[in-house]
Amino acid sequence: MQVATVNSIGLSNDPLLKPFAIKGVTFRNRIMSTSHACGLESDGMPVERYQRYHEEKAKGGLALTMFGGSSNVSPDSPNVFRQLNVGNDAIVAHLQSFSARIHQHDTRLMCQITHLGRRGEFWASNWLPTIGPSPLREPLHRNFPKEMDRHDIDRVVKDFGDAAWRCKEGGIDGIEVMAASHLIGQFMSPSTNRRTDSFGGSLENRCRFARMVLEEVRRRVGDDFLVGIRHTVDEGTDGWLTFDESLAAIHLLERDGLLDFVNAIYGRMDTDVALTTHNMPGMASPIAPWLERVGSFKREIGVPVFHAARISDIATARHAIRDGLLDMVAMTRAHIADPYIVRKLEAGAEHSIRPCVGATQCQSPLRPACIHNPSSGREATLPHQIERSAQAGKKVVVIGGGPAGLEAARVSASRGHRVVLFEAGPKLGGQILLASRSGWRRDLIGIVDWRAQELERLEVSVRLDTYADDEDVLREDPDVVVIATGGTPDMEWIPGADRCTSVWDVLSGNVQLKSDVVIYDGTGRNPAAQVAEMAALAGSKVRFFSSDGFLAQELPYAERVIWKKRFYEHAISPVFDVELTEVSNAGGRLAGSFFNIYTGDVQVIEAEQFIIEHGTLPFDSLYHELREYSSNDGVTSLNELLAGKQQPNGTGAGKFQLHRIGDAVASRNIHAAILDAARLCGAL
Structure with missing residues (x-):
């Protein structure tokens, strides 16, 4: 590694490199990675591949790596996005090897435990009904939950305690209980909790389930094991949990002495739009969009605060710690792009950190694959640190x-x-x-x-x-x-393609957009949608046709959400399930024939310009x-x-x-x- 000149802060004074302690657990610096479902488990267990993925970040100098995004505590909290199962004693042995592996690098290890509540899917895992405080459907996971009775409440509370005990037996340093938009958060939020018994109505009643869970967890693990909560500071929509109510909820839990830290997030995750604009903002979002809001929350509570949401660069992370907005700054996706961030920072080589560009491939079914770090998730076969070849000099x-x-x-x-x-x-x-x-x-x-x-x-x-x-x-x-x-660009696949313009010609500026354009998307990738937005911004009349069943079909869901939002904003109404079969001249204009793959009907559309995307030829x-x-x-x-x-x-x-x-x-x-x-x- 090439060592650069130490920046003006000086390594000894860099707030990011200062140690931090909670109770008897010391973190060697202020940089962490939050829990996420990395997709590397096997039958709900953190096996070798899963552990090596986290170990690479420990080797890279990270102070704390959290794992087990949405790890399930109960059989009716199903595996819908490749979570771990902390509701089974079999996980203890895996956690013991995992903690030993991480601790040898002087890095701390914590697990997130949860019950999904209405975020589950009844057809997943055990084919059990999902449950919730009230029988209100979640749009994203499309379930109508069973309203929990007291037996369900007591059963799940016990499951949380059992799961916490397994984590402690596994030798890890602590857990966080997931609240926001999961079952605990569904009880807290007035929009998802319509109960009229002692678990509904007032904020104190809506927090009763959370307090029961944390009391049981504490009873099982004692006071020397770190216990925190992942909690939204504001659900961001009228009628949902407000900033003030969210703050009051934490004050209740603080008063009971149940919390060692809060891992703060913003917004909801019950729809694609809420999830990608609030909780896990991508490339279309500003850097660290909720940092100042979380900083305001931290000033009002007495326990340490962690936070992650597109904090992808060292300057922003340093600001978060130096200015007291956070106690630990989470650079989760940034560590998927480069697990050696801290080591490079310590070496004065901040400039050599591989940047997180905000793409969301790491949130797709391909996770944890970074768009430009092929080693993430492939640590056993494709090392992050490239060694000199025995046959160097070729x-x-x-x-x-x-x-x-x-x-x-x-x-x-x-x-x-x-x-x-x-x-x-x-x-x-x-x-x-x-x-x-x-x-x-x-x-x-x-x-x-x-x-x-x-x-x-x-x-x-x-x-x-x-x-x-x-x-x-x-x-x-x-x-x-x-x-x-x-x-x-593949421009030879239909009769009359020579009359058309490629998306490349438009994106490069080599061909000007006309006032009336038809765009055909034969890939479901970004270019056709990008040209459609360019054309709309230029004032063109835009008609968009695709051979796919929905917009941007080949892209991660977060990018699809962005394009759907942009199309609505620009009043572009796409037509799907059609294939462009021919483009011909039509009296100074162009005419395209579109074949509906379901009905067999052919529709002829005229425009000044046909712009097509059909991938590339080598x-x-x-x-x-x-x-x-x-x-x-x-x-x-x-x-x-x-x-x-x-x-x-x-x-x-x-x-x-x-x-x-x-x-x-x-x-x-x-x-x-x-x-x-x-x-x-x-x-x-």
Whole structure:
């Protein structure tokens, strides 16, 4: 790791690096990661892969890693997003190995325990009815819960206590009980609790269930085990839990001596919109949108406060601690992007931290995969820290400066090889340059900027404005050639496509938008939606058609929510389940034929301009030209690739291996392109 000059704060005075203690538990600094369902469990247990994912953050210097997002305490709190099961004694042995693994790095470990209440799904896990304080349906998980009777209340209270005991037996340092929008929070909120008995009505009555749970937890684990609550400071909507009521609820629990800390969040999570705009804000949100609000909450209570919500950079985190807004600052998604944040900070290498760009792939079914850190979740096969190769010194030529090519050059150089990168354009970045040109996706450029900085540090020879041909490559006398030339818009798939404009031409500014446009989306990715928003902002009449069943179908749910919101704001009414089959001239205009895949009906739509998105075709002519000179005929062995092993040389007469990656193979996404490069070049 290259050590930079210590910043003006000075490491010894950096508030982020100051120790902090709660009772007898000392945290070596003020940076933590909050609990989340990382998707690496097996049958509800935190097995080896799960533990290694968290251990990497401990190796990276993190003070506290929380785990087990929404870990279930009861059989009627089902596994709907790959949670842990703390309602089973079998978890104790896993927690014991987990805590030993994390503690050896002087990092603390805590688990979140919960009952989902109405957030469950009756068809998941045990096919039991969901339960709640009142029989009110949750829109997001689409369930009508059974109203809990006193037997249910007593049973679940006991389950919380049993789960807390298992956590303590597992050797971890503490737990947080999840309240916000889960069962405890559903009792607290006047909008989800319509009871008229002693558990409803007044705030004190609505907090009765929470107090019973925490009293039972304390009875089972004692006072030396840390117990906190994840609690919303404000549900953010009229008729729901207000800031003042939320504060009063914590005062009740403080008065009882039941809390060691509050992990504060904002808003609700009962709809897609609430979840992605409040609890887990993404790229379209400002940095740390609820930090000041949580700081105001902290000033009114007497226990330490933690908080996470798009705190993705060191400057914001430092402000949170230095100015007393938080006691511990949670950089959860930032540690998925770079688990070594603290070590880099301690080394004075803050500038080398891989940035979290706010994309939400880590919240998708692909979790915990970061859009540009392929090692997260793959720690056993793809290490975060790249070691020097036993065969260092090879000459590696990379063609293409998009995300795949940049990663190939970075990893190859980190392995100790001599790397030359050719890029035909004047800038590095490939398709990311188009994606980040405008709007809420502009932070994607951080993927490029960080790698460009790394290539400079690693002394990679970057040759811009150089359209390399086979002679240029052969002149380098390479040992390995990696073709990362990406793709070009697929514009040849229907009759009349030559009359159409590609989304790339619009995003790049090469073609101007006309006043009446039809946009066809054949991928369910970002580009077509991005062009639709551009056209609406430019004042064009916009009609949007898609072959999918809903908007942005290929994207993580958080990005779909953003696009749906933008389409509503711009009065764009998309039409789904249709395929564009032909575009023809129509008296100075264009006419497109749309085939409904359900009814078979054909509708003809006229417009001045048809803009189409149908993915890309590999731009691979150089790859094919070089195959005859290679030793492996351009073949990448999938078995070796997946096993993290060096590629075989093959039987050809050529001296160098030839491989292609990213969209030069097939139209995919940023993560796939970077993963291709990391797996291939990590074994060179």
